Amino acid sequence: MALSTQLHVVTGKGGTGKTTVAAALAMALAGQGKKVLLCEVEGRQGIAQLFDVPPLPYEERQIAVGLGGGEVYALAIDPEAALLEYLAMYYRLGRAGKALERFGIIDFATTIAPGVRDVLLTGKVYEAARRRTGNDFTYDAVIMDAPPTGRITRFLNVNSEVAGLAKVGPIRRQADSIMEMMRSSTTHVHLVTVLEEMPVQETIDGIADLQSERLPVGHVILNLVRPSLLSADTRDALAAGTLKPAKVAASLAKAALAKAAAPALVAGGEAHLERQRLQDGQREILQDCGRPLVELSSIRDGIDLGALFELAEQLGDLA
Incomplete structure (x- = not known):
């Protein structure tokens, strides 16, 4: 029983x-x-x-x-x-x-x-x-x-x-x-x-x-x-390689922020995007395991x- x-x-x-x-x-x-x-x-x-x-x-x-x-x-x-x-x-x-x-x-x-x-x-x-x-x-x-x-x-x-x-x-x-x-x-x-x-x-x-x-x-x-920390537009620009440090530096200047941080911000964004890609790839593998998935942030x-x-x-x- x-x-x-x-x-x-x-x-x-x-x-x-x-x-x-x-x-x-x-x-x-x-x-x-x-x-x-x-x-x-x-x-x-x-x-x-x-x-x-x-x-x-x-x-x-x-x-x-x-x-x-x-x-x-x-x-x-x-x-x-x-x-x-x-x-x-x-x-x-x-x-x-x-x-x-x-x-x-x-x-x-x-x-x-x-x-x-x-x-x-x-x-x-x-x-x-x-x-x-x-x-x-x-x-x-x-x-x-x-x-x-x-x-x-x-x-x-x-x-x-x-x-x-x-x-x-x-x-x-x-x-x-x-x-x-x-x-x-x-x-x-x-x-x-x-x-x-x-x-x-x-x-x-x-x-x-x-x-x-x-x-x-x-x-x-x-x-x-x-979780993804990037907007869809930023993610697409990083993926396409069109988001350059000079463009980020110009945006920082408009906000009265240090332009020197631009290269590090772009590099950080690219690293974050790569981590998200790796997560997504492993999630796709598990979706074929035949068991229900639950995500915890x-x-x-x-x-x-x-x-x-x-x-x-x-x-x-x-x-």
């Missing part, structure tokens, strides 16, 4: 702003009045930094309220704490689990069997997504700030990771349940990119990898898109809560 809780997995090449996009998506959903859990699994405390709150513990904590009255909770999933919770839940080890932690067994287990670590991380997300409060799911949506695009398929495809470790038993059953959720129609894996050659190619490769494992690809989010003054609200508004259709 499909979960009614929506799971949004946000991935992207390092430096594309996937954590920011995950946070903005949480705010967009909260803006619709939804109760949202925003999870991170890489131990970077990026969510705490974005929302300017203390480092997140291994417990769900409210960090923001959306404009529509919805709430954003956050959770930093720690594999060691998740393993202790797992042992207590399935094997009732209790204090014995704490003893294992002191002896370093947890590090040993997740080092010799990295697939177990991914099961623990995704398993906690699974538990949060299926948890109920009364007759309703505790959260309307769960968002995972996931590993980068190059690792996302392996991370989500926990069945293959545990295939050689557990044929039966609780770990096997949990892996099967996680995969049922990951391939559910309520799950969406969104890929964040910037309009540059390497991130765009990694995004296209990531889509192919996810689809090969029947993992549901959602939107491709074009982040940090630079570049924000000059850094990312704070106000910027997250601004980005959330741009993500409205996706949410």
Whole structure:
């Protein structure tokens, strides 16, 4: 049976702003009045930094309220704490689990069997997504700030990771349940990119990898898109090579500005035009990827809560 809780997995090449996009998506959903859990699994405390709150513990904590009255909770999933919770839940080890932690067994287990670590991380997300409060799911949506695009398929495809470790038993059953959720129609894996050659190619490769494992690809989010700063006439003149420094200098003189700045202004305009051409070229490539695109504009003054609200508004259709 499909979960009614929506799971949004946000991935992207390092430096594309996937954590920011995950946070903005949480705010967009909260803006619709939804109760949202925003999870991170890489131990970077990026969510705490974005929302300017203390480092997140291994417990769900409210960090923001959306404009529509919805709430954003956050959770930093720690594999060691998740393993202790797992042992207590399935094997009732209790204090014995704490003893294992002191002896370093947890590090040993997740080092010799990295697939177990991914099961623990995704398993906690699974538990949060299926948890109920009364007759309703505790959260309307769960968002995972996931590993980068190059690792996302392996991370989500926990069945293959545990295939050689557990044929039966609780770990096997949990892996099967996680995969049922990951391939559910309520799950969406969104890929964040910037309009540059390497991130765009990694995004296209990531889509192919996810689809090969029947993992549901959602939107491709074009982040940090630079708006054109040139008028149509200026753009055409620069492209045609008819906008010369002398002409710009004459206009500067009429405005009582320094004519000496004219060559630098023309060079800057040409560089900006070239950057826009590169953006447009990469956008055209992504338009053939078969997934819907969402664009987020570049924000000059850094990312704070106000910027997250601004980005959330741009993500409205996706949410």
